[in-house]
Amino acid sequence: MLKKITLIVLLIVLIKPAYDYGPKIIDGVNNFLNNHSAEITDATSEVITVVSDGVNTIASNISNMTTSSNTIKNSTLINEVQSIEELADAFYYYFSNWITEFEIHYKGSTSDIEHIIESAVKDAKSRNQYIEGHLSDRKIEYEYGVMDSKIKVYQQYLTTPEQELIVDSEVTNILSTVNPQNMTDFEKVKFVNDYIVKNTSYSEDTTASPHSACAVVSEGKGVCQGYALLALKLLQALGVESKYVVGEVYTGGHAWNLVKVDGEWYHLDTTWNDPVPDRPNTVSYKYFLINDAQIKLDHSWDQANYPEAKSKKYSFMKQVDHAYELNGYMYYSNIEDDNLLYRVDLNSGVSEKVTDSRAQFIVGYGDWLYFSNYSKGAYLTKIRTNGTEESTLYQTEVKNLFIEDGHLYFTTPDGLKKMALQ
Template structure:
């Protein structure tokens, strides 16, 4: 006689982790004078058309390598069968199991857990699951309804986006450190922490194509990019003070480190503003405000890159990173990526740093947050626009920025 049991598995996706933004500076505002400033036309970052990519997606293509087992007679084969269907993002499937069913519920729980562990990117996109099974002492028919935070079309689009991003990186010429920094910077600069996305905000697709998402989406897309750059990476599930949270572990030059791209992204969003507070941390430093099941992940013990944790609002030029020092009143510093040596460039509080030629442009919080420029050797500090400015970026021959009076641009001709 067959027995029938139905049960529902609710997979929890992570709630929004809230944390305080860095302290704001108080500044005075005065009218601009003796500078040519133009109102800027909006410049929008272009993303590859997701609709074009979706139209070319193969409906039957799986997103990971998996083989359907010829028979399912033990927990390992059962896990392989579940992984096969998970990897294809199958929403309804049936598995015929032949073996002892004395502990059928424990068997199914273990098999689904093992299947998820085979690819944490896929596991991170699993959502609710309903299973119904009919069984006797020696066999079971298992019918599954599985939902996901993504679909085949979206995953095809994510793959295309990853290929496009990686093609700009020249990974064969990059160190492991530079690859991780590239991924961290790309995600932070192009993503706004938000639950208000069209696709699931917990998916890699929302981060890749909408530039919006929550910690789960950040970490899943980071894993996709890191692996595409040849880095060994893991998706980590843990907790912070607000509840469930997700981030990555990544192996750099043979050592494991934590990377939390979500908590490196300022809230409210600051465009090109990037933090490195949670960039290549060891277990000890990460445990200050993160917790996880340590036995499930490799140990991260190195502090090689601890020098990065004071870097904020940076601009790279050659082997040097020019940045705002978060532990020295946001003063302007220079860091050599190879040696880790830091030197102060100028005794000014600088944010929103960008560069052109041998000049740095920034919001000078030592002087009303005015638009200023300085040579990379710390000489010729000059005020360009006497109004509080933010969100600087360079496009062509102009520095674009946002002022109290609106979007503006200043020509950089003659300075480069």
């Protein structure tokens, strides 16, 4: 006689601001079970519901157990495994291909089959945090004898194979605009942070799951989980060692990243660097390359599961607004000094004031900086990078400056203007 066991794993997705998502997941699992039912006879059954991968366990005996009548046949992967490692290999194969229903044949002692399956799933998930972050509800059924078990898995995801093709394509397009070989780790992380913040609005109103990287990269909207997973994907593609962090903030569950820059770990929270409500082309750096002590003020996480971040090298970034990098310096509006124009040497971390003018929308060309001067009516102003020869170019309020093809573009109350640069 075979025993039949069903495990259901509910993964609580992380969002900011938090809301009561648990009942929706439970309802979905109940529907999932109802839609995969068929009567089996001559079986002793037990249902084990595991919340958050085994934190809490509730067991009850049920007669006339129901199971799925559908079985996915494996043709590209061997469906017979003989160890926990091989079982983990199989799970990882299916997870990484976003396959929703599959069966694995386990040949070996089943005296501890539940632990074997749980260990294999844990191993498989740990191999790729991007995949792990997109895993959702899971139901596992297994029938077993003394030395044989058939494991059926029904796995849901926050994404689809088609959506991941979109993500891969968009990531390639995004990174085609930079040359990683000529970038420092700092520049790579800043590029990722700036791209996500400038091109994303915090929102749950998406076609794809707002918790997925696809929603962020294809719709320009999403929540913290999507921000952090896309950041992870981009950073890893740029060769920056990074991690996906799950923790909490005052609103509830939250997700962000850890990144390694020049051998030191730092926290990066692209979601909290994105102003709400959204301010186009505005990037905050309050949560950019900060250490454990800094982020611990309003974030919490299981520190034992992640590397320690101790460096204060980039603590100056919390005062940075409207940043522009040029020739080893970052020019910025110092929010801790009345938004005056400053610059910092990116090698030494030493900051200095460039001018007493309040600057926003800073861009550069050659030896010149251009900005909106809020000390003088937000007029268009230029100044040499060494702080000399400051002058007003356009006596009208300007904003949203950018340079393209040797021309300076800016927005005025009358619309978009452009000016040739020499």
